[in-house]
Amino acid sequence: xxxxxxxxxxxxxxxxxxxxxxxxxxxxxxxxxxxxxxxxxxxxxxxxxxxxxxxxxxxxxxxxxxxxxxxxxxxxxxxxxxxxxxxxxxxxxxxxxxxxxxxxxxxxxxxxxxxxxxxxxxxxxxxxxxxxxxxxxxxxxxxxxxxxxxxxxxxxxxxxxxxxxxxxxxxxxxxxxxxxxxxxxxxxxxxxxxxxxxxxxxxxxxxxxxxxxxxxxxxxxxxxxxxxxxxxxxxxxxxxxxxxxxxxxxxxxxxxxxxxxxxxxxxxxxxxxxxxxxxxxxxxxxxxxxxxxxxxxxxxxxxx
Amino acid sequence: xxxxxxxxxxxxxxxxxxxxxxxxxxxxxxxxxxxxxxxxxxxxxxxxxxxxxxxxxxxxxxxxxxxxxxxxxxxxxxxxxxxxxxxxxxxxxxxxxxxxxxxxxxxxxxxxxxxxxxxxxxxxxxxxxxxxxxxxxxxxxxxxxxxxxxxxxxxxxxxxxxxxxxxxxxxxxxxxxxxxxxxxxxxxxxxxxxxxxxxxxxxxxxxxxxxxxxxxxxxxxxxxxxxxxxxxxxxxxxxxxxxxxxxxxxxxxxxxxxxxxxxxxxxxxxxxxxxxxxxxxxxxxxxxxxxxxxxxxxxxxxxx
Numbered sequence: 001x002x003x004x005x006x007x008x009x010x011x012x013x014x015x016x017x018x019x020x021x022x023x024x025x026x027x028x029x030x031x032x033x034x035x036x037x038x039x040x041x042x043x044x045x046x047x048x049x050x051x052x053x054x055x056x057x058x059x060x061x062x063x064x065x066x067x068x069x070x071x072x073x074x075x076x077x078x079x080x081x082x083x084x085x086x087x088x089x090x091x092x093x094x095x096x097x098x099x100x101x102x103x104x105x106x107x108x109x110x111x112x113x114x115x116x117x118x119x120x121x122x123x124x125x126x127x128x129x130x131x132x133x134x135x136x137x138x139x140x141x142x143x144x145x146x147x148x149x150x151x152x153x154x155x156x157x158x159x160x161x162x163x164x165x166x167x168x169x170x171x172x173x174x175x176x177x178x179x180x181x182x183x184x185x186x187x188x189x190x191x192x193x194x195x196x197x198x199x200x201x202x203x204x205x206x207x208x209x210x211x212x213x214x215x216x217x218x219x220x221x222x223x224x225x226x227x228x229x230x231x232x233x234x235x236x237x238x239x240x241x242x243x244x245x246x247x248x249x250x251x252x253x254x255x256x257x258x259x260x261x262x263x264x265x266x267x268x269x270x271x272x273x274x275x276x277x278x279x280x281x282x283x284x285x286x287x288x289x290x291x292x293x294x295x296x297x298x299x300x301x302x303x304x
Numbered sequence: 305x306x307x308x309x310x311x312x313x314x315x316x317x318x319x320x321x322x323x324x325x326x327x328x329x330x331x332x333x334x335x336x337x338x339x340x341x342x343x344x345x346x347x348x349x350x351x352x353x354x355x356x357x358x359x360x361x362x363x364x365x366x367x368x369x370x371x372x373x374x375x376x377x378x379x380x381x382x383x384x385x386x387x388x389x390x391x392x393x394x395x396x397x398x399x400x401x402x403x404x405x406x407x408x409x410x411x412x413x414x415x416x417x418x419x420x421x422x423x424x425x426x427x428x429x430x431x432x433x434x435x436x437x438x439x440x441x442x443x444x445x446x447x448x449x450x451x452x453x454x455x456x457x458x459x460x461x462x463x464x465x466x467x468x469x470x471x472x473x474x475x476x477x478x479x480x481x482x483x484x485x486x487x488x489x490x491x492x493x494x495x496x497x498x499x500x501x502x503x504x505x506x507x508x509x510x511x512x513x514x515x516x517x518x519x520x521x522x523x524x525x526x527x528x529x530x531x532x533x534x535x536x537x538x539x540x541x542x543x544x545x546x547x548x549x550x551x552x553x554x555x556x557x558x559x560x561x562x563x564x565x566x567x568x569x570x571x572x573x574x575x576x577x578x579x580x581x582x583x584x585x586x587x588x589x590x591x592x593x594x595x596x597x598x599x600x601x602x603x604x605x606x607x608x
Contacts, residue, residue: 039461039469090426095418114399115472118422122394122429123460129433130456133449141445145437148452152434156427157343165343168419 010290012298016057022070023056024048027078030131042112042120043127047085049103054226054299055080058194059201061291062215065284068205075135076147076200079128083151084193086124087160089117096168097248104243125155132200139204147200154196163189170255177255183224190230191223198292214280221277222296228270229300231256232263242304274300314594316602320361326374327360328352331382334435346416346424347431351389353407358530358603359384362498363505365595366519369588372509379439380451380504383432387455388497390428391464393421400472401552408547429459436504443508451504458500467493474559481559487528494534495527502596518584522596525581530603532574535560536567537608546608578604 027047033040056077063073092099092107093114099107109117129148136144153159167185170177198219202212231249235258239246249256257266277296281289331351337344360381367377396403396411397418403411413421433452440448457463471489474481502523506516535553539562543550553560561570581600585593 034461036461036466036469036473038473039465043461086426090422093419093422095422115397116469118394118397118399119465119469121426122390123465125426125429126456126459126463126465127461130453130460133453133456136446136449141449142440145440145445145448145452148449149434149437152430152437155430156434157338157340157347157431159430161343161423161427161430162340165340165420165423169340169342 010287010294012291012294015291015294016053016298019057019060019070020053023053023060023074023077023081026074027081030078031127038112038116039119039123042108042116043124045111046089046102046108046120047082047124049105051081051084051103052302053081054295055084055194055197057295058197058219058222058292061295062198062201062207062219063205064201065215065288065292066202066205066207066211068201068207069138072135072138072204072206073201075132076151076204077197079132079151080193080197080200082124082128082131083155083160086121086128087155087164087193089121089124091164093117096164099245099248101239101243101245135204139206143203143206147203150196150199150203154192159188159192159196161188163187163192167254171252179260182255182257182260186224186227187220190227191220194223194226195219211284214283218277218280218292218296221273221280222299225270225273225277225296226299228257228266228273229302231258232266232270233302233304235263237304270300314591314598316595316598319595319598320357320602323361323364323374324357327357327364327378327381327385330378331385334382335431342416342420343423343427346412346420347428349415350393350406350412350424351386351428353409355385355388355407356606357385358599359388359498359501362501362523362526362596362599365599366502366505366511367509368505369519369592369596370506370509370511370515372505372511373442376439376442376508376510377505379436380455380508381501383436383455384497384501384504386428386432386435387459387464390425390432391459391468391497393425393428395468397421400468403549403552405543405547405549439508443510447507447510451507454500454503454507458496463492463496463500465492467491467496471558475556483564486559486561486564490528490531491524494531495524498527498530499523515588518587522581522584522600525577525584526600526603529574529577529581529600532561532570532577533604533606535562536570536574537606539567541608574604 031043031047059077059080060070060073064070088102089108091097092102093109100110108120132148163185167189195216198215199212202215233242234246234249237246274296278293281292335347335351363381363384364374364377368374392406393412395401396406397413404414412424436452467489471493499520502519503516506519537546538550538553541550578600582597585596
């Protein structure tokens with residue numbers, strides 16, 4: 001009885017800390033300070049800056065949900081965080097969003113210079129692919145290759161880059177930006193990599209095609225949710241609470257969900273996305289699905 | 305008799321044109337103008353700017369030398385050119401080498417803006433990996449994965465990025481730059497990707513471990529050769545002849561082979577590297593090795 005009860009009481013906080021430690025240790029070892037030191041220090045500065053590790057957690061949780069061991073997902077979990085970090089470094093550059101503060105610290109180019117920041121992003125991007133290949137020690141090579149293709153797609157002109165390009169072209173020009181365009185930006189800039197995180201975990205964990213597609217839909221919903229909540233936090237929290245510059249969307253006159261829908265309706269939309277996401281998990285074992293359900297709730301209700 | 309004679313008279317010019325057309329067509333189709341248009345136009349602008357396609361040719365020639373069909377090497381041949389193009393776009397940025405002219409045309413950021421240029425490089429980097437995965441249609445997945453790992457390594461802190469970082473740190477500071485450091489820069493900034501081009505072709509063509517290693521040594525030699533010749537051309541040719549800004553190394557007070565060795569000795573060093581490279585091909589069928597031998601001679605004696 002006691003054991004049964006324990007199994008049902010999923011401790012999300014413990015789970016987050018355990019997985020974050022697991023991934024942080026792996027990334028710390030994977031990107032050590034080697035020659036030339038400056039570029040490795042720049043990569044480590046942003047990679048090990050204490051992010052929430054939501055993407056690696058999604059990757060590992062999806063892998064475990066379909067019956068895989070977390071070690072099968074570990075190279076991909078680190079890879080998606082490397083890609084996320086790379087996109088933050090490049091997006092923060094003066095020629096892009098020109099941001100000085102990230103995760104409560106000066107941005108990469110503020111510390112290492114623009115040239116090294118560009119190169120740190122490039123090498124994190126490349127290293128993500130070098131590292132994900134190591135999954136072939138435990139996973140059939142065709143599955144690892146599928147994961148490589150999925151990850152690449154999430155970065156380029158069907159993913160992060162597409163979102164950033166359209167976002168940049170809309171900045172200061174938000175009178176023409178309606179909901180469809182805003183959704184395009186968020187789906188590409190944020191949801192694509194969250195989707196890849198979940199899908200990579202499911203592929204490397206040995207999931208069936210049907211399971212992978214269920215989890216893909218789940219991930220798309222929480223991906224959009226993630227950004228809607230980000231928009232809400234930007235207008236309701238201080239820079240200190242967020243660890244990054246708050247109110248930036250307003251200052252840049254950017255289209256956001258609170259701006260287009262109003263704050264209350266944006267919050268309702270977020271709740272709806274969360275419910276629709278969790279419906280995708282209905283056919284999985286509920287104990288095993290607990291981490292992903294908790295992650296969806298966490299993304300919906302996080303305060304920074 | 306006639307046929308035999310024809311087989312022995314390898315026509316390098318025809319070979320170059322045929323392979324360049326083959327790769328250009330594949331890249332033109334692979335990176336078409338889709339939504340969002342601007343980023344695809346930026347990628348195409350630099351990718352289809354009429355480079356010499358030395359890297360794709362090395363990749364295809366190595367594949368054919370070990371008995372593979374050129375179609376097995378095609379995705380990798382395009383991938384190495386995408387990576388090369390990405391590194392040119394990023395290296396030309398104002399925060400790096402700040403170059404206005406490339407292949408006779410304004411550099412990417414001059415036409416599309418710095419933000420789009422950074423993103424065009426990022427998406428070419430990612431797309432190279434998306435595209436190389438398509439080789440799995442003809443090649444066993446474990447070989448494709450090996451190719452992914454090799455390519456990734458050639459980009460990051462053991463390849464292009466390492467070379468560029470050390471190069472940037474030496475600019476304007478050449479009194480401390482000796483031959484070992486210059487060789488470090490060239491081996492990483494140039495030879496690593498040429499090595500990957502050859503090695504990827506050999507892996508995807510089904511080469512044995514021994515063949516791959518022979519070709520790796522060949523590639524390292526011609527990789528260094530390529531840069532020594534580049535240094536020589538920079539001080540002996542005009543911008544018009546090169547299709548890019550000439551004399552830049554001198555103006556930037558950069559260490560180069562002609563500067564450290566003198567022009568005559570730099571030329572001798574180039575010849576020596578060429579001979580040592582070709583020695584690696586001695587054990588292959590001489591007819592089949594003709595393209596790589598001709599490519600080595602071309603790299604040694606090119607005029608731009």
